[in-house]
């Protein structure tokens with residue numbers, strides 16, 4: 001170290017300490033910080049050149065390196081220290097240092113399994129990041145997600161790239177704004193909590209749902225007969241169906257999302273899933289998300305956004321010619337309390353949320369329902385077919401919504417699939433003043449989540465065989481004397497102010513599609529299907545990715561003729 005550079009390096013170390021103190025009070029956007037430090041580096045380099053300091057490049061890099069090292073050391077040291085407000089909460093030691101560990105785990109899709117193991121090891125309160133807690137108690141649900149506490153979504157819900165556009169699902173600019181937007185969406189799905197009657201608004205979606213589901217059956221036949229093995233991937237077909245239906249539900253006729261007919265050459269499906277995966281993993285470190293958003297690899301994930309935005313613009317232009325009452329109708333008619341319309345940029349983003357939210361979970365849950373009932377030794381498929389045949393002897397006639405809602409086995413199968421197939425991670429922020437959850441004080445600003453999967457497979461909530469698919473546990477009498485089925489521990493649609501806006505409609509939709517398929521087809525899994533490996537391949541990172549295809553062989557049942565006009 002030369003005499004000239006020594007003070008510079010001391011200054012770099014000191015400023016590293018101040019940077020850490022400043023960032024603790026005022027978190028800074030990652031992309032702004034990256035630009036700021038690049039400018040600092042250039043300024044330092046220019047100064048060293050002008051001051052004729054030897055080796056200006058090496059000196060500038062070393063100076064900035066020392067600064068960064070000190071800032072990092074202070075950050076990590078504090079997070080690991082006993083002075084951190086979450087120091088008393090147990091958890092893997094290194095995870096305290098950085099949320100990158102949690103982000104990596106989220107990306108793997110096995111977060112729910114690892115968190116479950118860690119809860120078994122450390123207990124119900126688990127520190128899983130510098131500022132993140134996972135809580136595994138049934139009663140924490142009300143505290144974290146209930147309307148009374150109204151904890152906000154954490155920073156992993158920030159709209160990527162800090163877009164000016166605002167949409168439901170993402171972290172909102174204010175509570176009133178979120179409530180207002182949710183009210184508009186809710187109108188479209190309001191009546192879905194009631195039996196579906198013609199006067200209810202949600203019935204506008206029903207003709208499209210029925211038509212698209214008939215198309216799905218035709219798609220099964222076509223894909224199976226085109227395949228050399230006379231088999232087809234049920235998961236892929238259902239994903240394509242759900243995109244086509246979601247496109248129609250959101251844009252009426254103004255879109256050309258026709259995946260059942262054309263396949264998915266643009267990779268919309270995986271694009272949407274990968275974008276969600278990125279949000280869920282990189283989003284755990286919002287500063288990194290700010291930077292990733294500018295990298296071309298991040299941009300490749302936004303194909304779905306571009307397609308949805310283009311369809312939204314077409315929908316707005318052709319509003320006068322639109323006959324179907326779609327979700328866009330509600331957005332276009334809405335006015336704020338000051339009489340303002342929803343900006344087009346917001347509707348474009350809302351459209352992406354709607355397509356992704358409406359298609360992703362529904363298709364995955366239905367696929368998993370078929371996986372479970374076809375691979376189970378309990379002959380659920382045959383039992384369900386019998387229940388449906390008794391209710392709808394015509395097999396291809398109209399399916400009454402009220403009757404579907406009351407069929408015990410159908411609804412038990414859906415509930416059991418949701419229990420095992422929706423291991424969500426939904427972090428919220430503890431508000432000012434902190435919160436006490438199950439007698440433990442949690443400081444304000446902590447990101448806290450319920451360990452939903454652990455709750456859904458806990459023997460205290462579901463007993464016996466909590467890991468097994470046993471639809472009977474939802475039927476009267478459950479799994480026999482002493483069995484437990486705690487419906488309140490099922491967290492598949494979240495709850496409170498940010499509950500899924502289409503929870504009831506999603507149920508109607510799943511019942512309808514499963515019933516239509518089971519009434520029309522005898523299905524079997526292909527020879528050599530490995531049920532355990534399939535289950536291993538269920539990944540969740542806000543979206544669910546099924547790594548293995550679900551190849552089935554379908555046989556149309558006697559008397560099943562699909563109406564010609566589809």
Ligand code: HEM
Nearest residue numbers: 168169354357358361362365492493494498500501502506
């Ligand atoms: C099986 C099907 C479905 C499941 C399991 C499901 C689950 C969920 C969950 C857990 C959330 C909360 C997310 C969070 O807080 O991070 C949510 C929110 C949401 N869901 Fe669903 N959903 C389903 C179907 C649908 C459908 C069909 C739509 C229709 C558009 C939809 C639209 C939304 C929207 C807009 C939100 C955001 C609500 C808000 O932020 O206030 N979902 N959903």
